[in-house]
Amino acid sequence: MLNFTYHNPVKIIFGGHTLRELRKLIPQNKKILLTYGGGSIKKNGVYDKITKILKNYQVIEFGGIESNPQYETLMKAVALAKKEAVDFLLPVGGGSVLDGTKFIAAATKFKGEDPWDIIAKKAPVEEAIPLGAVITLPATGSEMNGYAVISRASTEEKLAFGSPLCYPQFSILDPESTFSLPERQVSNGIVDSFVHVMEQYMTVREGAPLQDRQAEAILMTLIEEAGKVKINPDDYTVRANLMWCACQALNGLIGCGVPQDWATHMIGHELTALYGLDHGQTLAVVLPAVLKHQKENKLDKLCHYAEKVWGVQKGTDREKADIAIEKTKDFFEVLGMKTSLSAYGISSEKFETIASRFDERNMFLGEKQNIGRKEVMEILKLCL
């Protein structure tokens, strides 16, 4: 097991009818900036409930944060937060709203010249407006970590940053608020959660059987519950399990003391930035390609994954690995996800741009940092 530090101070409030806790969680004297996305919280009733619960607070609003939250949009919120001198941020929605709000928190207090430096140059976050979240879409795990992924349309970039100051103080997770999600977002969320686990699990073995089993626990539960949610979208227990899986998939725990990959996410971010695919859509395409490309490096773990998660008992190690990759792909397909770029009508025209970006950033991907420009090109071709 590798040495590690684990510290996750987020308070999770989980369950039905928990929104009312907001009054205990946010001090009465706070001036709140309530942030949200395209308005689904107005349709599903969450917005009305929250404004009622917070009727004795000073609340400013900023709506319209996109999926793949855009720097340009967020900077408008930063201007508003400064003008109104808000001292608490309350993102309500999915991971994009929360990620965007983490950036608002850091950028509003940023002392440097250009807040984009927080993302592009890893300028340190020395101060941030405190925030607490209400999550209505299980997917990114952002509710229990200090990370955010921000996009910038003008440069076609999608990049991550993180800071201990960007942990939400609390996150409220009410499974009932997910009943009304469109099927596409449910599937995207399941794939996102699944791939978050795979990035921390599908590497080389590192003598960490508990972490392996904890990862398999999430994968198996996601597979099981994904099958149920299509049939019974209003089943509270199913929605609760999916929501808790998404949260556990990226709160740092399963990554303790083990090598991590993240090649799928890094390549996927580029596909979103350059082709506009949903985050989950990119992952469903890229993960199988990365696994195929890295089969020899990951053979031992792929075989273990085949046995433990998919119940594959027969065949050579390589055959088991192949079956596991196919089963992963099938799982995505059954969820309604496409698993090739060609299925989206996308060809190789921008592959060179993507591969050269990793070159420019002098970035090597994968747990062995063995995926450079050439290998990214090979993986992208496997995505076609």
Place this chain on the structure above:
Amino acid sequence: MLNFTYHNPVKIIFGGHTLRELRKLIPQNKKILLTYGGGSIKKNGVYDKITKILKNYQVIEFGGIESNPQYETLMKAVALAKKEAVDFLLPVGGGSVLDGTKFIAAATKFKGEDPWDIIAKKAPVEEAIPLGAVITLPATGSEMNGYAVISRASTEEKLAFGSPLCYPQFSILDPESTFSLPERQVSNGIVDSFVHVMEQYMTVREGAPLQDRQAEAILMTLIEEAGKVKINPDDYTVRANLMWCACQALNGLIGCGVPQDWATHMIGHELTALYGLDHGQTLAVVLPAVLKHQKENKLDKLCHYAEKVWGVQKGTDREKADIAIEKTKDFFEVLGMKTSLSAYGISSEKFETIASRFDERNMFLGEKQNIGRKEVMEILKLCL
């Protein structure tokens, strides 16, 4: 899944050569009370390392905290902490030293007349001296929770208390510091961790498959690593896995949203208080008896446990449950633990005292609160 709140702010620093982090973790201006037990940290070198690392700090010492830390002893430390006006506590050792120090933290700042009220009357902890721990014995999970169990010789009591103010700010877990543990303490620790999981898992099913699998992950890893540690006591990876299992077993995570039992612990505490058995020893005796007594109530989960943890595939549900209980007992026996009171030469003389105590406290045990005086007597007889 039941509604829940999960909040665990402890920073875990895990791995070899991590003691030096103490200098970053404790502010330079703090006056530290270093607490420890019977002196094993002087034999295994941890004491020397820490005093060297903290040579620029003001450090007062208080040694001699017992296994099952005694109120009378701890009150001497409280007097010392007050006299010296210490403002940071650094327990170094196992769960007893840490539990005792949590009480010192709360009792030193207690405004009421009798600090025993914190334990016996659940008097609220409104202030506590901050603490950070160095753990050298994987067992209690105290390093990542806010609970403590304190004993009082004069009244033959052993009782728990907890407060968010008693979370360690940090816990350093260096598996190397466990190499020199006596076999009895290793076995006690494994049983303690195992039973912590069982108290949160072996109840009734509550539509929480992720938590079930996370619990099974710890149980299976404990079983696996327990077999290795006897053969290779100096294997770092084995020690690291046992240490991480113990921590995960009682940091609250697997108990999220599920019913909990704790009858084994409650009865076990009485056996320690009245007969002086080690904590782990009591659990190895009581758990099988509780499971036998509650077989019908827990049948579904016992059967699930038999299949998932022990690989039992054949037989009726009741047969599977019986096999699982036997396998649990065998596991404890192979660890060198006795699984009956008669094996310790203990007879039923104090059973009435124990059973009547739960009556006096008006306390019903088990996830269904269906274990009262009569049932405690029945369980104790099954322990013989």
